[in-house]
Amino acid sequence: MLKVLWTSAVSLSNALILYIVYKCSKEARRYKDDLDKEKLNRKSERAGRIRFEQEVRRLQLQIASTSNKHAESNINSGDDGSSAHSQFSSFPFRPIGYMKSCFSQRNGTPRQPLLVPLARSKLQLDSDIPASSLEGLEQYSHCWILYVFHQNTDLVKTLQGDRSAKHSKINVPRLNGGKMGVLATRSPHRPVPIGLSVATVLGVKGNSVLLGGADIVDGSPVLDIKPYVPFCDAVRGAQAPAWVTDEAVDEPLKLSSVEISSTSQAVLAECWRSQRGQSMYATADEFISFVKQVLSRDIRALHKRLGGSQQEGLYHVILEGVDVMYDMTNEGVVKILGAELGGSGGRVLLTDHTDGAAIQNDADRATE
Numbered sequence: 001m002l003k004v005l006w007t008s009a010v011s012l013s014n015a016l017i018l019y020i021v022y023k024c025s026k027e028a029r030r031y032k033d034d035l036d037k038e039k040l041n042r043k044s045e046r047a048g049r050i051r052f053e054q055e056v057r058r059l060q061l062q063i064a065s066t067s068n069k070h071a072e073s074n075i076n077s078g079d080d081g082s083s084a085h086s087q088f089s090s091f092p093f094r095p096i097g098y099m100k101s102c103f104s105q106r107n108g109t110p111r112q113p114l115l116v117p118l119a120r121s122k123l124q125l126d127s128d129i130p131a132s133s134l135e136g137l138e139q140y141s142h143c144w145i146l147y148v149f150h151q152n153t154d155l156v157k158t159l160q161g162d163r164s165a166k167h168s169k170i171n172v173p174r175l176n177g178g179k180m181g182v183l184a185t186r187s188p189h190r191p192v193p194i195g196l197s198v199a200t201v202l203g204v205k206g207n208s209v210l211l212g213g214a215d216i217v218d219g220s221p222v223l224d225i226k227p228y229v230p231f232c233d234a235v236r237g238a239q240a241p242a243w244v245t246d247e248a249v250d251e252p253l254k255l256s257s258v259e260i261s262s263t264s265q266a267v268l269a270e271c272w273r274s275q276r277g278q279s280m281y282a283t284a285d286e287f288i289s290f291v292k293q294v295l296s297r298d299i300r301a302l303h304k305r306l307g308g309s310q311q312e313g314l315y316h317v318i319l320e321g322v323d324v325m326y327d328m329t330n331e332g333v334v335k336i337l338g339a340e341l342g343g344s345g346g347r348v349l350l351t352d353h354t355d356g357a358a359i360q361n362d363a364d365r366a367t368e
Helices: 002-076 155-159 262-274 284-294
Strands: 097-101 120-125 142-148 169-172 178-181 194-205 208-212 221-227 257-260 314-319 322-328 333-341 359-361
Touching (some): 142 208, 257 262, 257 284, 262 284, 262 322, 284 314
Parallel strands (some): 257 333
Antiparallel strands (some): 097 120, 120 208, 142 194, 142 221, 169 178, 314 322, 322 333
């Protein structure tokens, strides 16, 4: 009798334990689902806020440009219609086209051209520029590109003619924050925000040019392109300060190595496959090699690189719409941890680091 009672008690106890485990598992799943929904909602809100800010910025630029043209008309015409000045005070050029680039944001865009040979960008001419304008460009190996630093935060003021916020000196990354006159550097934060880049001409097709190695952010307005002519563009005996040599002895941006696990490599490949129709890379391996080239130099903002913190942290960079997560050791070793597709509703594909640590946003690229 006691044996029967004992067996029944054990069975009841086991059943109770299984029930408790089931309820706990169900509750844990519910909390996880709620957490996933909250993460998705926050991501959607963030994406919506970014789109709103971009639209406001576009309207501000449009208003500033219109005001500038109106002011120009008043300045350069007298009451009798004659010219009041021998020269224009501003030149409201229209871009010949816009750049589609593998560099989705300023963060990650190289500080100089040809530092990332696998970088890909495509210039498509506007419809009112004939495709025949490009005939003969394919005979050159390289070309110059003149473009606008359209993501400068003070661009609206610049278009309105307000230079009060412009700095005459800037902190130079390769000087570890040492100051230099802005016109003696390649900084995008210039009195007139025009950029100059040289790139490899990979192909000309119709009204578009495929370029390699350009250090230009996606969406940049292009003002002009010119062929690179070696006999006059490559100046023999040209000199420059030691800090802008090809590889300075104490190069502060040089890193030891870039490491990627097989799992993270598979995630990057999956991200590439998910948008291969829009990618400028023929294979996943080519895209991964490009990512490693970008991260082979320290792309972090100056204040983060020199912040004095000895803690390793999780960073990210968006390349061709793929948000690449990486960490950096104090010895200068970059470890690619995983990736996810950019934008709201994208499928999250995290690897090697899923404990929810805060991702740090690297700020503007302050260039030499």
